[in-house]
Amino acid sequence: MKKLLVYALLAIWVFAGLGTQGVQAKGAQQYGEISFDHVSYLATEIGDRVAGTTGEELARDYIYQTFEQLGYQPEVxxxxxxxxxxxxxxxxxxxAVKPGRSKHEIIIGAHYDTVNRVEGVDDNGSGVGVMLEVAEKIQNIDxxxxxxxxxxxxxxxGxxxxxxxxSQMTKPEINxxxxxxxxxxxxxxxxxxxxxxAGKKGWVRELALDISNELDIDLHVNPGLNPHYPKGTTGDWSDHAAFKEAGIPFTYFESTNxxxxxxxxxxxxREHGSIWHNPLKDNMAFIxxxxxxxxxxxxxxxxxxxxxxxxxxQPNSKGQYMPWLSKQ
Incomplete structure (x- = not known):
């Protein structure tokens, strides 16, 4: 019954809210509003999204249909x-792929599953929401x-x-x-x-910091107070880890302390400790x-x-990518 109800809601959302005119209207929204709408749907309409459950499947379909309505050609x-x-x-x-002037790729990723009995507003509806918003914001940008x-x-x-x-990437794809x-x-x-x-492979982090300064956004790096995690780095506990292991430079955005x-x-x-994985805290009402x-x-x-x-x-003549502080 829950599955049928959510599929019905998805159908209403697709045809009433995200038809062609709906997508255009959402594209005109202020930054953060599109993300918030996606987080709200994932958390309050679908709820927990434990791997292998109906909830995860419904979230997968929601993400797929969102990409599709934005004009992408998503794949599962x-x-x-x-x-x-x-x-x-x-x-x-x-x-979902946004073609650019070069076939070289930047991957933007976020996980959509949760632990049991958790709405997953923070972990990780928020990451999915921002990813989908960016997909919408740049869909018509060259x-x-x-x-x-x-x-x-x-x-x-795990x-x-x-x-x-x-594990399915070929060596050329990694390169x-x-x-x-x-x-x-x-x-x-x-x-x-x-x-x-660490080192030169951290250039995307440095570019993000430059941009945050220009936009007057308070963005921090790990200060390195814990010797196990040097300044500017982090642990291998999220989806960047496999890419890092493959030699691909990574950047990881998170909110914590x-x-x-x-x-x-x-x-x-400071006020409420950890929010993630807590069914009493990682929900829309509490947050x-x-x-x-x-x-x-x-x-x-x-x-x-x-x-x-x-x-x-911007790519240089060798197909490598270097950060620039102003767009061409």
Missing amino acids: QPFSFSGPNKNKIHSANVT TPYTIRFIAFGAEET LRGSNYYV HTKAMINLDSLAVGDMRYVHGN WEIGAQDGYTQT QSEFPGRMKEHLQSYSRILTELVQRV
């Missing part, structure tokens, strides 16, 4: 893995490179979707992927962060009540930065 990449009881769990990634959007399934069960995606941008838990943390590789708790980014707020205005501000900030960032990289 199914995969399976063994559950804790040796049962087979089926999940999938959803991909970008210098191709942008591949990926909604990953089954992140919460980064399954991103690991599977990278043509110039960066992976990961969006995870953006809504609630005390501060907004951007992480990246690296200055409290164990100084490892897991304690997100809107306890952090009024924060989620919309965060979604707006990340959407603005990322929409600008994907236009700020």
Whole structure:
């Protein structure tokens, strides 16, 4: 019954809210508003999206249909893995490609599954919302490179979707992927962060910081208070990890607080500690009540930065990509 009801709601949403005129109207919205609408739908209309469940399947279909209504040609990449009881769990990634002037790619990814009994507003409806907003904002922009959007399934069960995606990449595809941008838990943390590789491979992080300064957005890096995570870097606990392992430069946006708790980014707020994975906290009612205005501000900030960032990289004569601080 729940599945039929949500499919009916999806049909109403597609034909009444996201027909051609609906997409155009949404494209005129202020930064963050599109993201907020997507987060609200995922959290309150679908609810928890545990890997292999109807909830995850409904979220997958919602993301697919959103890309489709925006004019993309999305694809589903199914995969399976063994559950804790040796049962087979089926999940999938959803991909959509924005062609650019070059076939070299930048990947923007966010996982859409949740843990059990959690609406997943922060973790990770927020990341999916920003990804879909950026897909809408840039759909008619002539970008210098191709942008591949990926909604990953089954992140919460061991980064399954991103690991599977990278495992299926050929060497030429890896070589043509110039960066992976990961969006995870953006809504609630005390501060907004951007992480990246150590050394020269951290150039996307530095570009994001330059853009945030221009836009007067307060974007931080991990200050390196915990010696296990040097300044500007982060741990391998989200969907960027497989790409990093493959040698692809990564950037990871998140909202948390690296200055409290164990100084490892897991304690997100001074007032209420961690929000993610908590069924009493990672829901729309709690977040809107306890952090009024924060989620919309965060979604707006990340959407603005990322929409600008994907236009700020230009290829040189060797097909390599270098950051530029102004668009051509």
